Amino acid sequence: MSVRRFVGANSRDVMRQVRETLGEDALIVANRRTEGGVEILAMADEAIDHFEPSPEPTPPESPASPPAQDPMQAMSERLLREMQDMRALLATNQSANAAVSRQVTPTGTAARLRQLLWNVGFSSELADELLVGLPEPLTALSGDSEAPLQWLRQQLMERLCVLSDEPSFFDQTGIVALVGANRGGENHHYR
Numbered sequence: 001m002s003v004r005r006f007v008g009a010n011s012r013d014v015m016r017q018v019r020e021t022l023g024e025d026a027l028i029v030a031n032r033r034t035e036g037g038v039e040i041l042a043m044a045d046e047a048i049d050h051f052e053p054s055p056e057p058t059p060p061e062s063p064a065s066p067p068a069q070d071p072m073q074a075m076s077e078r079l080l081r082e083m084q085d086m087r088a089l090l091a092t093n094q095s096a097n098a099a100v101s102r103q104v105t106p107t108g109t110a111a112r113l114r115q116l117l118w119n120v121g122f123s124s125e126l127a128d129e130l131l132v133g134l135p136e137p138l139t140a141l142s143g144d145s146e147a148p149l150q151w152l153r154q155q156l157m158e159r160l161c162v163l164s165d166e167p168s169f170f171d172q173t174g175i176v177a178l179v180g181a182n183r184g185g186e187n188h189h190y191r
Contacts, residue, residue: 009037
């Protein structure tokens, strides 16, 4: 399947056409405003793996000027090649990450602590950094022991930067900015 062109009065109308024709997983290759409304170039997602860009034309033997290639077709082919390259790069990175995780997969207490860190949202890098220092006696403890969790809490607490005298901070005048995740706490007022 190749790139298909859809034209409509507005973006909503054109996107409806794309979904009806190519399905929910359609890949939008390009879009632009035209005099008649909106134009979208799209293709079915599964068609990317099977897409073969047209072979480069062999130059004519006569010095005649080569026929001009359609700019939209050239852009579509270039975008598809780039997407295929990105997919190959992602696949390579995923397989490399899987190989690394298989090599350093801990067992027992370390595995339980690593899974706990991942489940609460800590990065793999931080989990690896923390668990390198896991004392040997803690690794031999049973899975229901609290000692490894206390050790992990202590390691995390040592990494937190906190004020030694919080009340004096709020006695100062000025502006306090609370920085966090996007849209976090937007409906709350702090005084």
